Structures are given as structure tokens and as C-alpha cells.
Amino acid sequence: MEFRQLGYFVAVAEERHFGRAARRLYVTGPSLSQQIQALERDLHVTLFERSPRSVVLTPAGEVLLQHAHVLLARAERARDEVRSVGPL
Amino acid sequence: MEFRQLGYFVAVAEERHFGRAARRLYVTGPSLSQQIQALERDLHVTLFERSPRSVVLTPAGEVLLQHAHVLLARAERARDEVRSVGPL
DNA sequence: ACACGTTACGCGGAACGTAAGAATT
DNA sequence: AATTCTTACGTTCCGCGTAACGTGT
Numbered sequence A, B: 001m002e003f004r005q006l007g008y009f010v011a012v013a014e015e016r017h018f019g020r021a022a023r024r025l026y027v028t029g030p031s032l033s034q035q036i037q038a039l040e041r042d043l044h045v046t047l048f049e050r051s052p053r054s055v056v057l058t059p060a061g062e063v064l065l066q067h068a069h070v071l072l073a074r075a076e077r078a079r080d081e082v083r084s085v086g087p088l
Numbered sequence C: 001a002c003a004c005g006t007t008a009c010g011c012g013g014a015a016c017g018t019a020a021g022a023a024t025t
Numbered sequence D: 001a002a003t004t005c006t007t008a009c010g011t012t013c014c015g016c017g018t019a020a021c022g023t024g025t
Helices: A003-017 A018-025 A031-041 A058-084 B003-015 B019-025 B027-042 B059-085
Strands: A048-049 A055-057 B048-050 B055-057
Touching: A003 A018, A003 A031, A003 A058, A003 B048, A018 B027, A055 A058, A055 B048, A058 B027, A058 B059, B003 B019, B003 B027, B003 B059, B019 B027
Parallel strands: none
Antiparallel strands: A048 A055, B048 B055
16 A cells, blocks of 8 residues: 555545546556556455446445545645754 | 655664664665665655764654654554455 | 456566675764 | 665566557446
8 A cells, every 4th residue: 555556546536437537647547547456456455346337436445535535634744744844 | 755665764763773673674774774765855854863873863853753653553544444344 | 339447568767685885983 | 993874786576658458338
């Protein structure tokens, strides 16, 4: 589970569409698909129910989405606070 | 800033010694040193005052240490909760 | 048949280990 | 001089993009 993967995951969850999420993230569809799969493999969980017509979160996906938002926000905050201490 | 780097950082902070931290992490000294440097470059901050005799946290390092603990714990919790929803 | 997600595959960059170098005490 | 961190360098692994393929409607 990496920060980049969490960002990818949130994008797909919000767009409910790999293609749109990929464009929004400035990556290609395959790259995005692979990273989501890597995340699913890592967590031993399926995060989305895919079909050419719809992409919806599984229950596990819903749970991860909550945590992903918190983690990404907290990471951002960590960066800011660390840097605000002083450039050195 | 990646989770692996945060783990490395916490180990060095706790050991106050690159060599011991490296052994504890099952990586070599140089790899650890490089990753800490990469993290420092990424954050534009110096995290440790190094000398052959002592390795101590800078103020910025102290701040990061707090956040690192929270982030790693929260990530661990996310894993657990996601997996507890169901293997699928 | 079309739209969309997934494999297949080759490339470039990042992480690691071994070996050699610098620095403080 | 010894211990410890760092730089140099070659190798391996991982993420990415292009192209080809599968799948459901």
C-alpha cells in the first residue's frame, strides 16, 4: 500500500470510471489498472466491481476510501508542518 | 514521501544509529542512508544531525517523527479494517 | 459492434548490495 | 587508527506507456 496507489484509488472511486480517472491523474488506463490491482493484491481484497458499464466500490472499497482520505490529508499536513519548522 | 521511507526514518530515529537501524530493518547501511537522503530531499529538510559519534533528530525531524508514528499506525489500522470486511 | 478494462511486453528510473572513500574522535 | 556514515557503481525490480486482447451490452 503506497501513497500513490491511494491517490489512484480515490480518483477511480470518485469517478467510478477508470478512463476518466486515468485522464485526471495524467496516467494511462493500463498503468492505473495495474496499480489498483497491485493494491488489491497487497490488501488481499477486491476494491471495485468492474464491468464495461459500471465501476462500483465493494464494501471493502468503501472502508478503504474513508481511510485513504484521512491518510492522504494527514500526509499532506505532515509535509506542511515539517517544512514550516525550517528549511534546514 | 513513502511509507517505506517513514518506516526507515522511525527506525533511525529510535536507534539514533544508522548501522543498528539498518540491521533491524534487514537492509544495508548505504541503502538506508540513501533512502533517508531521498526523504530529506523530498521534504526539503534535514532530518538528522549526523556524525560518526552521534545521530540526533533536528527540530524538523522531531515533528516528522510524530506524524510518522500516526501515519504508520493509521495505515496499519486501515489494512486491518479493510481486510476484516471480507476477503473478497 | 462498441466502449471499457485488462494482459503482454519493452523501456527507464528507483532501490538495493558490494566495494571504496571521507570524516570525526 | 577505528568506527560510522556516505559516495560510486552495477544489478534487479517496479511503474509506466504502446499495442494487442478479452468481455459485457
